[in-house]
Amino acid sequence: MSELRLADLNRVFMVGRLTKDPELRQTTNGTSVANFTIALNRRYKSATGEWKDEATYVGVVAWQKLAELCKQYLAKGRAVLVEGKLQNRNWETEDGQKRSTIEIRADRIEFLDREGRPSIGAGTPGQESSPEPVHGEEPAFSKSDDDLPF
Amino acid sequence: MTELKIPNLNRVLLAGRLTRDPELRFTPNGTAVCNFSMALNRRFKDQAGNWQDEPTFVNVVAWQSAAENIGKHLHKGSPVLVEGRLESRSWETETGQKRNSLEVRADNVRFLERFESTAAAPGPEEPSESPDI
Numbered sequence: 066m067s068e069l070r071l072a073d074l075n076r077v078f079m080v081g082r083l084t085k086d087p088e089l090r091q092t093t094n095g096t097s098v099a100n101f102t103i104a105l106n107r108r109y110k111s112a113t114g115e116w117k118d119e120a121t122y123v124g125v126v127a128w129q130k131l132a133e134l135c136k137q138y139l140a141k142g143r144a145v146l147v148e149g150k151l152q153n154r155n156w157e158t159e160d161g162q163k164r165s166t167i168e169i170r171a172d173r174i175e176f177l178d179r180e181g182r183p184s185i186g187a188g189t190p191g192q193e194s195s196p197e198p199v200h201g202e203e204p205a206f207s208k209s210d211d212d213l214p215f
Numbered sequence: 216m217t218e219l220k221i222p223n224l225n226r227v228l229l230a231g232r233l234t235r236d237p238e239l240r241f242t243p244n245g246t247a248v249c250n251f252s253m254a255l256n257r258r259f260k261d262q263a264g265n266w267q268d269e270p271t272f273v274n275v276v277a278w279q280s281a282a283e284n285i286g287k288h289l290h291k292g293s294p295v296l297v298e299g300r301l302e303s304r305s306w307e308t309e310t311g312q313k314r315n316s317l318e319v320r321a322d323n324v325r326f327l328e329r330f331e332s333t334a335a336a337p338g339p340e341e342p343s344e345s346p347d348i
Protein backbone atom coordinates (compact mmCIF):
# COMPACT_ATOMS: atom_id res chain seq x y z
CA MET A 66 0.00 0.00 0.00
CA SER A 67 1.30 3.45 -0.81
CA GLU A 68 1.79 6.25 1.67
CA LEU A 69 -1.08 8.69 1.96
CA ARG A 70 -0.69 12.37 2.32
CA LEU A 71 -2.91 14.53 4.46
CA ALA A 72 -5.77 16.15 2.59
CA ASP A 73 -5.54 19.90 2.05
CA LEU A 74 -8.98 20.56 3.55
CA ASN A 75 -10.02 23.98 4.80
CA ARG A 76 -13.56 24.83 3.86
CA VAL A 77 -16.23 26.92 5.53
CA PHE A 78 -19.82 27.77 4.69
CA MET A 79 -21.56 30.53 6.63
CA VAL A 80 -24.77 32.45 6.28
CA GLY A 81 -25.13 35.74 8.12
CA ARG A 82 -25.88 39.41 7.94
CA LEU A 83 -23.38 42.24 7.61
CA THR A 84 -22.92 44.22 10.82
CA LYS A 85 -21.60 47.27 8.91
CA ASP A 86 -21.07 48.44 5.37
CA PRO A 87 -18.10 46.70 3.75
CA GLU A 88 -14.79 48.57 3.67
CA LEU A 89 -12.97 48.58 0.39
CA ARG A 90 -9.33 49.51 0.04
CA GLN A 91 -6.48 48.99 -2.39
CA THR A 92 -3.16 47.39 -1.64
CA THR A 93 -0.06 49.31 -2.67
CA ASN A 94 0.00 47.46 -5.98
CA GLY A 95 -3.63 48.31 -6.70
CA THR A 96 -5.38 45.07 -5.71
CA SER A 97 -8.84 45.58 -4.23
CA VAL A 98 -9.60 44.08 -0.84
CA ALA A 99 -12.88 44.27 1.05
CA ASN A 100 -13.44 43.56 4.74
CA PHE A 101 -16.67 43.12 6.61
CA THR A 102 -18.09 41.25 9.57
CA ILE A 103 -21.09 38.95 9.46
CA ALA A 104 -23.30 37.99 12.37
CA LEU A 105 -24.36 34.35 12.36
CA ASN A 106 -27.29 33.23 14.38
CA ARG A 107 -27.74 29.92 16.10
CA ARG A 108 -30.99 28.92 17.73
CA TYR A 109 -30.91 26.25 20.38
CA LYS A 110 -32.88 24.92 23.28
CA SER A 111 -31.48 25.76 26.68
CA ALA A 112 -31.31 23.29 29.55
CA THR A 113 -34.64 24.66 30.77
CA GLY A 114 -36.25 24.06 27.37
CA GLU A 115 -36.47 27.64 26.13
CA TRP A 116 -35.34 28.66 22.67
CA LYS A 117 -32.35 30.93 22.71
CA ASP A 118 -30.48 32.81 20.01
CA GLU A 119 -26.74 33.03 20.04
CA ALA A 120 -24.80 35.34 17.74
CA THR A 121 -21.28 34.71 16.47
CA TYR A 122 -19.35 37.44 14.68
CA VAL A 123 -16.96 36.44 11.95
CA GLY A 124 -14.66 38.62 9.88
CA VAL A 125 -14.63 38.11 6.10
CA VAL A 126 -12.07 39.27 3.59
CA ALA A 127 -12.59 39.26 -0.18
CA TRP A 128 -10.09 40.15 -2.90
CA GLN A 129 -10.07 41.60 -6.37
CA LYS A 130 -13.30 41.56 -8.39
CA LEU A 131 -15.18 39.90 -5.56
CA ALA A 132 -14.14 42.71 -3.22
CA GLU A 133 -15.47 45.33 -5.62
CA LEU A 134 -18.78 43.52 -6.03
CA CYS A 135 -19.14 43.36 -2.25
CA LYS A 136 -18.66 47.11 -2.01
CA GLN A 137 -21.10 47.68 -4.81
CA TYR A 138 -23.95 45.46 -3.68
CA LEU A 139 -23.60 44.88 0.04
CA ALA A 140 -24.45 47.07 2.99
CA LYS A 141 -25.12 46.75 6.66
CA GLY A 142 -27.93 44.27 7.32
CA ARG A 143 -27.66 42.40 4.02
CA ALA A 144 -27.68 38.61 4.11
CA VAL A 145 -24.91 36.62 2.46
CA LEU A 146 -23.73 33.08 2.02
CA VAL A 147 -19.96 33.02 2.30
CA GLU A 148 -17.87 30.10 1.11
CA GLY A 149 -14.14 30.13 1.70
CA LYS A 150 -11.33 29.11 3.96
CA LEU A 151 -10.10 30.01 7.40
CA GLN A 152 -6.95 32.06 7.67
CA ASN A 153 -5.05 33.77 10.46
CA ARG A 154 -4.88 37.49 10.80
CA ASN A 155 -2.31 39.11 13.04
CA TRP A 156 -2.31 42.71 14.09
CA GLU A 157 -0.97 45.01 16.74
CA THR A 158 -3.05 47.02 19.14
CA GLU A 159 -2.35 50.71 19.59
CA ASP A 160 -0.15 49.97 22.57
CA GLY A 161 1.87 47.47 20.58
CA GLN A 162 0.41 44.19 21.78
CA LYS A 163 0.24 41.35 19.29
CA ARG A 164 -3.14 39.88 18.59
CA SER A 165 -4.28 37.09 16.35
CA THR A 166 -7.63 35.86 15.15
CA ILE A 167 -9.11 33.76 12.40
CA GLU A 168 -11.21 35.13 9.60
CA ILE A 169 -12.76 33.81 6.40
CA ARG A 170 -11.08 34.41 3.12
CA ALA A 171 -14.03 34.29 0.75
CA ASP A 172 -13.89 32.42 -2.54
CA ARG A 173 -17.55 32.88 -3.27
CA ILE A 174 -20.19 35.16 -1.84
CA GLU A 175 -23.83 34.80 -2.65
CA PHE A 176 -26.05 37.81 -2.08
CA LEU A 177 -29.26 36.54 -0.53
CA ASP A 178 -31.35 39.70 -0.61
CA ARG A 179 -33.30 40.26 -3.75
CA GLU A 180 -32.13 43.64 -4.91
CA GLY A 181 -34.85 46.13 -5.79
CA ARG A 182 -37.59 43.88 -4.57
CA PRO A 183 -40.27 45.78 -2.68
CA SER A 184 -40.49 44.63 0.90
CA ILE A 185 -43.62 42.95 2.15
CA GLY A 186 -46.43 45.32 2.84
CA ALA A 187 -44.69 48.21 1.15
CA GLY A 188 -44.82 49.37 -2.44
CA THR A 189 -47.69 49.31 -4.88
CA PRO A 190 -48.80 46.44 -7.11
CA GLY A 191 -47.51 46.88 -10.61
CA GLN A 192 -44.16 48.21 -9.51
CA GLU A 193 -42.56 44.88 -10.27
CA SER A 194 -41.81 45.96 -13.79
CA SER A 195 -39.67 48.84 -12.60
CA PRO A 196 -36.04 48.47 -13.58
CA GLU A 197 -33.89 46.32 -11.35
CA PRO A 198 -30.36 47.29 -12.30
CA VAL A 199 -28.69 44.49 -10.39
CA HIS A 200 -30.87 41.72 -11.67
CA GLY A 201 -29.00 39.11 -13.59
CA GLU A 202 -25.78 39.93 -11.85
CA GLU A 203 -26.82 39.05 -8.39
CA PRO A 204 -26.61 35.25 -8.14
CA ALA A 205 -23.06 34.30 -7.29
CA PHE A 206 -19.59 35.50 -7.90
CA SER A 207 -16.65 33.24 -7.71
CA LYS A 208 -13.09 33.30 -8.74
CA SER A 209 -10.02 31.22 -8.42
CA ASP A 210 -7.37 32.29 -6.00
CA ASP A 211 -4.34 30.84 -7.72
CA ASP A 212 -2.67 34.10 -8.42
CA LEU A 213 -3.44 36.15 -5.38
CA PRO A 214 -0.75 38.21 -3.74
CA PHE A 215 -0.96 36.28 -0.55
CA MET B 216 -44.19 32.03 -3.82
CA THR B 217 -43.34 31.19 -0.24
CA GLU B 218 -41.19 33.53 1.79
CA LEU B 219 -37.72 32.26 2.49
CA LYS B 220 -35.93 32.56 5.75
CA ILE B 221 -32.21 32.73 6.28
CA PRO B 222 -30.72 29.35 7.09
CA ASN B 223 -28.61 29.15 10.23
CA LEU B 224 -25.56 27.87 8.41
CA ASN B 225 -22.19 27.69 10.13
CA ARG B 226 -20.15 24.77 8.89
CA VAL B 227 -16.41 24.16 8.98
CA LEU B 228 -14.38 21.26 7.55
CA LEU B 229 -10.68 21.10 8.30
CA ALA B 230 -7.84 18.62 8.04
CA GLY B 231 -4.55 19.17 9.78
CA ARG B 232 -2.18 18.13 12.54
CA LEU B 233 -2.18 18.92 16.23
CA THR B 234 0.46 21.49 17.12
CA ARG B 235 0.75 20.25 20.72
CA ASP B 236 -0.70 17.59 22.97
CA PRO B 237 -4.44 18.05 23.55
CA GLU B 238 -5.60 19.36 26.94
CA LEU B 239 -8.38 17.31 28.48
CA ARG B 240 -10.21 18.70 31.48
CA PHE B 241 -13.54 18.32 33.17
CA THR B 242 -16.11 20.96 34.02
CA PRO B 243 -17.31 21.11 37.66
CA ASN B 244 -20.27 18.91 36.75
CA GLY B 245 -18.02 16.30 35.16
CA THR B 246 -18.37 17.02 31.44
CA ALA B 247 -15.21 16.31 29.48
CA VAL B 248 -13.85 19.15 27.36
CA CYS B 249 -10.76 19.00 25.24
CA ASN B 250 -8.92 21.92 23.65
CA PHE B 251 -6.34 21.56 20.96
CA SER B 252 -4.73 23.59 18.25
CA MET B 253 -4.24 22.33 14.73
CA ALA B 254 -2.15 23.48 11.82
CA LEU B 255 -3.58 23.31 8.32
CA ASN B 256 -1.38 23.58 5.33
CA ARG B 257 -2.14 25.29 2.07
CA ARG B 258 0.19 24.60 -0.82
CA PHE B 259 0.08 27.05 -3.67
CA LYS B 260 2.18 28.30 -6.54
CA ASP B 261 3.49 31.81 -6.11
CA GLN B 262 3.85 34.31 -8.94
CA ALA B 263 7.32 33.02 -9.75
CA GLY B 264 5.89 29.51 -10.14
CA ASN B 265 7.39 28.05 -6.97
CA TRP B 266 5.39 25.94 -4.58
CA GLN B 267 4.84 27.60 -1.25
CA ASP B 268 3.39 26.26 1.96
CA GLU B 269 1.24 28.50 4.09
CA PRO B 270 0.12 27.25 7.49
CA THR B 271 -3.06 28.31 9.26
CA PHE B 272 -3.50 27.71 12.98
CA VAL B 273 -6.94 27.03 14.37
CA ASN B 274 -8.08 26.33 17.93
CA VAL B 275 -10.62 23.56 18.39
CA VAL B 276 -12.78 22.52 21.30
CA ALA B 277 -14.52 19.15 21.62
CA TRP B 278 -16.87 17.93 24.33
CA GLN B 279 -17.91 14.72 26.06
CA SER B 280 -16.88 11.37 24.59
CA ALA B 281 -15.08 12.95 21.65
CA ALA B 282 -13.08 15.06 24.11
CA GLU B 283 -12.08 11.98 26.10
CA ASN B 284 -11.08 10.03 23.01
CA ILE B 285 -8.99 12.88 21.71
CA GLY B 286 -7.29 13.32 25.07
CA LYS B 287 -6.58 9.61 25.26
CA HIS B 288 -5.41 8.86 21.75
CA LEU B 289 -4.07 11.99 20.09
CA HIS B 290 -0.84 13.84 20.63
CA LYS B 291 1.24 16.54 19.04
CA GLY B 292 1.50 15.81 15.32
CA SER B 293 -1.59 13.59 15.06
CA PRO B 294 -3.52 14.09 11.82
CA VAL B 295 -7.25 14.80 12.22
CA LEU B 296 -10.28 15.76 10.22
CA VAL B 297 -12.56 18.13 12.11
CA GLU B 298 -16.12 19.02 11.32
CA GLY B 299 -17.92 21.67 13.35
CA ARG B 300 -18.86 25.30 13.61
CA LEU B 301 -17.21 28.59 14.46
CA GLU B 302 -17.89 29.87 17.92
CA SER B 303 -16.73 32.94 19.85
CA ARG B 304 -14.98 32.50 23.11
CA SER B 305 -14.66 35.34 25.61
CA TRP B 306 -12.27 35.37 28.49
CA GLU B 307 -10.40 37.74 30.77
CA THR B 308 -6.67 38.12 30.83
CA GLU B 309 -4.74 38.14 34.07
CA THR B 310 -4.92 41.93 34.07
CA GLY B 311 -8.69 41.85 33.70
CA GLN B 312 -8.89 42.79 30.02
CA LYS B 313 -11.72 41.26 28.04
CA ARG B 314 -10.70 39.22 25.04
CA ASN B 315 -12.64 37.54 22.33
CA SER B 316 -11.54 34.88 19.93
CA LEU B 317 -12.98 32.48 17.42
CA GLU B 318 -12.50 28.77 17.65
CA VAL B 319 -14.01 25.70 16.05
CA ARG B 320 -16.40 23.70 18.15
CA ALA B 321 -16.05 20.19 16.82
CA ASP B 322 -19.02 17.92 16.49
CA ASN B 323 -17.14 15.25 14.61
CA VAL B 324 -13.45 14.48 14.87
CA ARG B 325 -11.93 11.71 12.79
CA PHE B 326 -8.53 10.29 13.52
CA LEU B 327 -6.51 9.94 10.33
CA GLU B 328 -3.68 7.95 11.83
CA ARG B 329 -3.28 4.19 11.57
CA PHE B 330 -2.73 2.78 14.99
CA GLU B 331 -0.13 0.05 15.48
CA SER B 332 -2.31 -2.38 17.35
CA THR B 333 -5.97 -2.78 16.51
CA ALA B 334 -6.74 -3.32 20.20
CA ALA B 335 -5.63 0.21 20.96
CA ALA B 336 -7.39 1.74 18.00
CA PRO B 337 -10.18 4.10 18.92
CA GLY B 338 -12.15 3.28 15.79
CA PRO B 339 -12.44 5.17 12.57
CA GLU B 340 -14.81 7.78 13.83
CA GLU B 341 -15.66 9.39 17.10
CA PRO B 342 -19.19 10.64 17.09
CA SER B 343 -20.06 13.13 19.74
CA GLU B 344 -23.05 14.82 21.17
CA SER B 345 -22.65 18.52 21.58
CA PRO B 346 -24.22 19.55 24.82
CA ASP B 347 -26.20 22.72 24.50
CA ILE B 348 -25.19 24.70 27.49
